[in-house]
Amino acid sequence: MTEFTYTCLARCSCTQARAGVFHTPRGAVETPRFMPVGTLANVKTLTPEQLRGTGAQMVLANTYHLHLQPGEQIVAGAGGLHSFMGWDGPMLTDSGGFQVFSLSEMRTISEEGVKFRSPRNGDIIDLTPERSIEIQNTLGADVIMAFDECPPYPATREAVELATGRTERWLKRCMEAHHQPQQALFGIVQGGVYLELRASAARALAALDLPGYAIGGVSVGEPPELIEKIVRATVPLLPPNKPRYLMGVGTYREMAQAIASGVDLFDCVIPTRLGRHGTALVAGERWNLKNARFREDFNPLDETCGCYTCRNFSRAYLCHLVRSQELLAYTLLSIHNITELIGFTQRIRAAILDDRFESDFARWL
Amino acid sequence: MTEFTYTCLARCSCTQARAGVFHTPRGAVETPRFMPVGTLANVKTLTPEQLRGTGAQMVLANTYHLHLQPGEQIVAGAGGLHSFMGWDGPMLTDSGGFQVFSLSEMRTISEEGVKFRSPRNGDIIDLTPERSIEIQNTLGADVIMAFDECPPYPATREAVELATGRTERWLKRCMEAHHQPQQALFGIVQGGVYLELRASAARALAALDLPGYAIGGVSVGEPPELIEKIVRATVPLLPPNKPRYLMGVGTYREMAQAIASGVDLFDCVIPTRLGRHGTALVAGERWNLKNARFREDFNPLDETCGCYTCRNFSRAYLCHLVRSQELLAYTLLSIHNITELIGFTQRIRAAILDDRFESDFARWL
Numbered sequence: 001m002t003e004f005t006y007t008c009l010a011r012c013s014c015t016q017a018r019a020g021v022f023h024t025p026r027g028a029v030e031t032p033r034f035m036p037v038g039t040l041a042n043v044k045t046l047t048p049e050q051l052r053g054t055g056a057q058m059v060l061a062n063t064y065h066l067h068l069q070p071g072e073q074i075v076a077g078a079g080g081l082h083s084f085m086g087w088d089g090p091m092l093t094d095s096g097g098f099q100v101f102s103l104s105e106m107r108t109i110s111e112e113g114v115k116f117r118s119p120r121n122g123d124i125i126d127l128t129p130e131r132s133i134e135i136q137n138t139l140g141a142d143v144i145m146a147f148d149e150c151p152p153y154p155a156t157r158e159a160v161e162l163a164t165g166r167t168e169r170w171l172k173r174c175m176e177a178h179h180q181p182q183q184a185l186f187g188i189v190q191g192g193v194y195l196e197l198r199a200s201a202a203r204a205l206a207a208l209d210l211p212g213y214a215i216g217g218v219s220v221g222e223p224p225e226l227i228e229k230i231v232r233a234t235v236p237l238l239p240p241n242k243p244r245y246l247m248g249v250g251t252y253r254e255m256a257q258a259i260a261s262g263v264d265l266f267d268c269v270i271p272t273r274l275g276r277h278g279t280a281l282v283a284g285e286r287w288n289l290k291n292a293r294f295r296e297d298f299n300p301l302d303e304t305c306g307c308y309t310c311r312n313f314s315r316a317y318l319c320h321l322v323r324s325q326e327l328l329a330y331t332l333l334s335i336h337n338i339t340e341l342i343g344f345t346q347r348i349r350a351a352i353l354d355d356r357f358e359s360d361f362a363r364w365l
Numbered sequence: 366m367t368e369f370t371y372t373c374l375a376r377c378s379c380t381q382a383r384a385g386v387f388h389t390p391r392g393a394v395e396t397p398r399f400m401p402v403g404t405l406a407n408v409k410t411l412t413p414e415q416l417r418g419t420g421a422q423m424v425l426a427n428t429y430h431l432h433l434q435p436g437e438q439i440v441a442g443a444g445g446l447h448s449f450m451g452w453d454g455p456m457l458t459d460s461g462g463f464q465v466f467s468l469s470e471m472r473t474i475s476e477e478g479v480k481f482r483s484p485r486n487g488d489i490i491d492l493t494p495e496r497s498i499e500i501q502n503t504l505g506a507d508v509i510m511a512f513d514e515c516p517p518y519p520a521t522r523e524a525v526e527l528a529t530g531r532t533e534r535w536l537k538r539c540m541e542a543h544h545q546p547q548q549a550l551f552g553i554v555q556g557g558v559y560l561e562l563r564a565s566a567a568r569a570l571a572a573l574d575l576p577g578y579a580i581g582g583v584s585v586g587e588p589p590e591l592i593e594k595i596v597r598a599t600v601p602l603l604p605p606n607k608p609r610y611l612m613g614v615g616t617y618r619e620m621a622q623a624i625a626s627g628v629d630l631f632d633c634v635i636p637t638r639l640g641r642h643g644t645a646l647v648a649g650e651r652w653n654l655k656n657a658r659f660r661e662d663f664n665p666l667d668e669t670c671g672c673y674t675c676r677n678f679s680r681a682y683l684c685h686l687v688r689s690q691e692l693l694a695y696t697l698l699s700i701h702n703i704t705e706l707i708g709f710t711q712r713i714r715a716a717i718l719d720d721r722f723e724s725d726f727a728r729w730l
Binding site: 312 | 406409443450663673681693695
């Protein structure tokens with residue numbers, strides 16, 4: 001059995017923040033760390049070579065999307081996800097649960113699982129805990145996620161309690177269905193905005209001694225300050241010797257606050273989505289590069305950034321490409337935005353190692 | 366005065382084909398060679414690093430497009446086109462003539478020049494030989510092109526004769542207006558499909574001892590076999606110690622035939638345009654990667670090709686990206702298609718140097 005281990009290297013003296021390393025068979029992931037999202041077996045607009053240049057160590061892909069296109073059997077035929085998309089570093093697939101609940105129009109949920117209509121061809125698709133694990137085993141990522149029910153926001157306490165209980169029962173079915181020891185199965189704490197439901201779910205999952213734990217069902221429309229409350233109530237109940245992953249979060253403040261509570265891993269589509277809308281993350285702000293103030297600004301996008309885009313091009317050039325709707329604009333902005341968010345978590349990590357996180361990142365806490 | 370010189374290294378024993386080197390202040394261009402087109406100061410979807418990886422030595426940009434967006438003054442503010450777009454190799458700008466005649470809806474032509482309405486903001490723009498050279502001097506490419514009148518196909522002999530005469534008179538005005546000795550001004554032979562007009566234009570231009578010569582006004586709708594006739598009638602009248610550039614041509618047969626007549630340089634948008642339509646150039650054919658036959662084909666796109674795409678990805682992966690409308694598909698296919706067309710001219714060059722061009726490339730001649 002391949003080992004997935006987490007090593008804590010330093011703890012912040014004032015917060016619960018920690019710097020560590022998550023070891024996987026395909027290499028180490030330094031934590032805290034932002035992970036870019038490669039929904040359809042590519043991080044949109046980037047080659048694996050460009051992705052590596054952003055500092056990416058671990059990359060996500062989406063089970064729901066890959067099941068619909070090209071189908072997991074084709075990915076397996078290529079030798080698995082890594083070989084299919086040309087990324088040899090650690091990878092993670094989600095379970096499809098979040099997409100089934102957020103993207104599918106026609107779906108019915110039962111204790112067995114979820115039935116939904118394929119948006120591609122109208123076929124009825126059954127997604128159960130067993131099926132999600134089977135698909136993820138076939139895709140072959142290093143970390144796979146339990147199939148969970150992600151309740152919407154707002155939802156009544158009763159509805160969330162039902163979903164949380166089901167998520168716990170589904171997790172046990174996922175564990176029984178999982179037969180690939182070279183893949184680590186992470187459990188997901190649900191519980192909506194109800195802290196006592198979060199706490200009881202976290203305790204139940206912690207008892208299962210999984211190789212890693214995620215907090216799901218946040219960033220689904222609730223006020224951002226609730227994310228911090230949920231994270232602060234949940235993380236202390238998770239085992240200290242396992243990585244903790246806050247799903248779907250990738251903004252500065254939410255990442256910094258979650259790290260202060262002890263979270264290690266993050267993912268979000270925001271850097272590539274913003275890039276495809278002509279927007280750059282600079283100095284903690286969002287800049288629309290189409291803006292006339294950049295037309296004759298020959299400075300690099302961010303002179304403190306070492307990414308390919310900032311080393312080679314000016315704001316004026318990026319403004320020109322965005323105004324011309326040149327696809328290269330989206331590539332160059334995605335490179336910068338991913339580098340920026342990974343760099344933010346790298347700078348936090350360095351600060352934790354030097355025990356200056358709380359002072360240096362006070363702006364975000 | 367910086368020297369632009371052409372050195373012939375070998376001639377084919379059976380055809381007029383020649384292998385040589387065009388020396389420019391920013392580096393050598395091995396000829397025959399295909400040049401990718403970077404219309405708006407970028408070769409669509411590619412970074413300069415990726416472009417270099419295709420084997421590109423000299424790159425084009427379009428004066429008409431850059432004058433409209435971002436405007437040559439902004440390019441000059443960045444330190445010129447090379448610095449603006451991050452390409453430090455040899456560059457060429459066209460004169461804008463072809464675009465004015467083919468893209469502008471409202472235009473009036475006179476001996477003075479062309480007036481047209483900007484498709485961006487409706488402004489009336491005057492493009493004259495002097496203005497075209499001024500813009501190209503400001504953009505700062507290594508090779509600039511004379512402002513010419515490109516007659517449509519079909520056109521009467523009288524109309525083409527008028528345009529050809531005007532192109533010759535405009536060339537002289539371009540030469541007088543050109544004040545940047547570090548930029549080489551190439552003349553353009555027009556004459557439509559009328560070989561005697563081509564011949565007289567070629568003789569008139571040859572007498573001017575320009576640093577290079579182009580054949581323009583082909584590939585505008587005439588039958589492809591006429592291109593070869595035009596080229597065969599024109600090239601022998603051009604000075605042998607100067608590079609010859611066939612504008613807007615980039616298909617296998619037309620390039621091979623033109624090389625057999627002594628042409629050195631080519632440009633065409635076809636490799637990137639095909640790439641953005643999900644089409645790859647493989648083995649002299651056009652493959653639509655969306656086709657179901659590629660869904661489970663795990664071979665490289667072209668196993669004889671050493672490009673980044675063929676070294677790292679399968680046809681199945683490219684098929685998946687095209688079907689998913691992922692922008693990365695267009696980048697990867699553009700990388701391959703440009704590499705393929707440059708490689709075609711590189712292989713022809715190697716064959717000329719070994720005097721096996723006519724036998725090895727008989728398929729295309």
